[in-house]
Amino acid sequence: EAEVAQSPRYKITEKSQAVAFWCDPISGHATLYWYRQILGQGPELLVQFQDESVVDDSQLPKDRFSAERLKGVDSTLKIQPAELGDSAMYLCASSFDQGWAEAFFGQGTRLTVV
């Protein structure tokens, strides 16, 4: 069964270091989402792509976070420099299109900044 792949599953990094997460959506899914989930909270959208274009990055802290989806397939989310408050689960999801389609989630990357 097709699934959204994320790596790494776990990442521990020191503050001020750079860290990157990778997501490979389900084949054929044009829409890709990155969410951040702080412990005990629901996921919050960081960035939404439609193919290679950013549709919504209003909640992305652009001073330290960047995201790209150069060929409209897989995507990378980067944090530089990482801060203690960035410790969270980073979830990637994809859907066939932006509308009614159901979103499928990856397993997530759990980031711990020390």
Place this chain on the structure above:
Amino acid sequence: KNEVEQSPQNLTAQEGEFITINCSYSVGISALHWLQQHPGGGIVSLFMLSSGKKKHGRLIATINIQEKHSSLHITASHPRDSAVYICAVRNSGNTPLVFGKGTRLSVIA
């Protein structure tokens, strides 16, 4: 922005009990999702609703559009149902999902 509230925040049940988790939202929506998140973090979509009721195995989801309320029911609960259940809504076709904080369910044998 839609405000999504779930109740209860935490729920402990004995195996076999009937469980209800509630979700209310503040603004009219185009779709509501119920999601399940296990301790490892991965999220699985259980239901997507725009009206009425859906059933899958021991899970039942209902939505009342007029009251802006949805419920997720689990019949004959089992320890493997232990997870965080998250309600998420979409205001209109192209807007991103807005998530509730989740309900942490523990089912004890």
